[in-house]
Amino acid sequence: MQSLHDPDAKRALRRQLRRKRSALSRDEQRQAALDLCLNLKHLPEIQRARRISLYLPVNGEIDPTPLLSWFQKRNVAVYLPVLRPLSDNSLWFVAYHARTPMVKNRFGILEPDTRFAAQRRNRLPAWALDTLIVPLVGFDGHANRMGMGGGFYDRSLAFMRRGGPAPNLIGVAHACQQVEALPVEPWDVPLSAVVSDEAVVRASKKKS
Ligand SMILES: Nc1nc2c(c(=O)[nH]1)N(C=O)[C@@H](CNc1ccc(C(=O)N[C@@H](CCC(=O)O)C(=O)O)cc1)CN2
């Protein structure tokens, strides 16, 4: 069998899983988003968080935004990933509220505009977040993650590989994005769990 470390095999799997989630109907998407958010609300990493990041969905990604009103009621500060201008393909995490000016980035994803994002007071470094809700294209039963292929989250979270204070990482996806097994790349930053509309998959505790 071809190894999934092989870039062509990885690309093919990514394409297949993206096609699968894009095929969901509007009603299926809406129901999945509600079920996902119910599952997320039970997670201690979500309940305890005062500063959290999520994402605005594109291309059939499961929608975490039904949580926004719940976060607002609980006074949780919400941040969005923004592609850092002129950089190394890493992310800023920028405040998302009613007055945040939004534009589409080069991938067609809405994000806070560069002038707003460039102001220090409007953003946080990833280590200062309590929890990140991380989008993904594929996951497996060990909570391994495959993303869009840009390495944006892995680069932005590389500091976590060195130990020290670190945010909780919760991957989210449609249940149909689960596969038997994914290869773990050396730069992959492990998630605590993946939550779907159907289940919570916990990563097994790391051996010390
Ligand atoms: N909703 C959402 N926002 C997010 C992410 C995400 O996965 N989902 N990201 C998570 O990292 C970052 C953006 N990463 C992305 C990486 C690749 C592509 C993408 O569509 N690539 C095209 C080819 C490139 C192109 O069009 O120029 C492709 O794969 O077909 C999109 C976003 C930040 N914001």
Ligand SMILES: Nc1ncnc2c1ncn2[C@@H]1O[C@H](COP(=O)(O)OP(=O)(O)OP(=O)(O)O)[C@@H](O)[C@H]1O
């Ligand atoms: N910490 C890092 N430093 C430098 N390059 C990195 C780092 N993390 C990932 N990369 C590079 O990013 C590229 C994409 O990685 P990968 O295929 O794992 O993306 P992904 O995790 O699926 O994408 P994303 O995180 O954007 O959703 C790889 O070529 C990898 O070399």
